[in-house]
Amino acid sequence: MKSFYSLIFLCFLMTSCEDVIDVDLPSTKPILIIDANINLFDSDSSSSLEGGVRLSLSADFFEQQVPIVENASVTLTNLNSGEEHLLPYSGTDGWYQPKSSNIFLDREASYALLVNYNNQKYRAETSIYSVSPIDSIQQGTRTLFQGDEIEVEISFSDNSNLDNFYLYDLGFDEFQPIRDQFFQGSSFTFSNFYDAEDLSVGDTLLIKGYGISKQYYNYMELLLQQVGSDGGPFGSVAATARGNIVNSSNPEQFPLGYFIISEGVKESIVIRDLNTNSSK
Numbered sequence: 001m002k003s004f005y006s007l008i009f010l011c012f013l014m015t016s017c018e019d020v021i022d023v024d025l026p027s028t029k030p031i032l033i034i035d036a037n038i039n040l041f042d043s044d045s046s047s048s049l050e051g052g053v054r055l056s057l058s059a060d061f062f063e064q065q066v067p068i069v070e071n072a073s074v075t076l077t078n079l080n081s082g083e084e085h086l087l088p089y090s091g092t093d094g095w096y097q098p099k100s101s102n103i104f105l106d107r108e109a110s111y112a113l114l115v116n117y118n119n120q121k122y123r124a125e126t127s128i129y130s131v132s133p134i135d136s137i138q139q140g141t142r143t144l145f146q147g148d149e150i151e152v153e154i155s156f157s158d159n160s161n162l163d164n165f166y167l168y169d170l171g172f173d174e175f176q177p178i179r180d181q182f183f184q185g186s187s188f189t190f191s192n193f194y195d196a197e198d199l200s201v202g203d204t205l206l207i208k209g210y211g212i213s214k215q216y217y218n219y220m221e222l223l224l225q226q227v228g229s230d231g232g233p234f235g236s237v238a239a240t241a242r243g244n245i246v247n248s249s250n251p252e253q254f255p256l257g258y259f260i261i262s263e264g265v266k267e268s269i270v271i272r273d274l275n276t277n278s279s280k
Helices: 002-016 214-227
Strands: 034-042 045-058 074-076 084-086 111-117 121-128 135-137 150-157 165-169 175-179 187-194 204-212 256-269
Touching: 034 111, 034 165, 045 111, 121 256, 135 204, 135 256, 150 204, 165 214, 175 187, 175 214, 204 214, 214 256
Parallel strands: 034 256
Antiparallel strands: 034 045, 074 084, 074 111, 111 121, 135 150, 150 187, 165 175, 165 204, 204 256
16 A cells, blocks of 8 residues: 555656746845945954945845945944045945055944935944954864764953943854853853864864944844854845844835944864864
């Protein structure tokens, strides 16, 4: 009897594969996506920045490429001094980037972002959020389901008794938002597990940490729930994840994305044998 039903199921698969089903999805009006993440890194000798403002448009479901925006005007303004800085288009992948980290020498100032595109004005404000240094990165000995995962432990000390929020870029488009609700002013250690297929002995893994706001923490939590870690939160923005940027010209047509300026830290570790601890 089992063989009989298996045969019927096989015949059904063979006949059903002959029909091609065309799914006619409605075309949607493109929405401007503003990924405005500026990260400031300080060292003993110099300062540098990563990121900038990336402009793109939402696309229909089956589109292979995300349309980028090359003809916008993007400005950053120091709201303490009133000094304005035009961000030139980099010529690559929709990125408009500051020329120098010297724009952000006043770490106590708030900054405004203004984007002019297609006769619409988009605006947002942010402060610069501090981050705690990474105290240590070491390879752990625990595994998960497969038994061959590589554990990496990251430790840092919370930098004040205020409510602080952090975002860690763990590589491979994996991001971890963290709040200091249960370890204010104390040291904190967390682990991330990597597939053995992704890392090998001798590979260098770079970990980055950023200071973020409570609102951005909540935004990232929602974003990661919607899109997961796959592709990272800065690949394609989920339609319901509304950020802090408003359309001053037409509030009903709000953009997607978020504007934040973060102090950043980064440290690396060389992967060793799976069962051998190794400090940075």
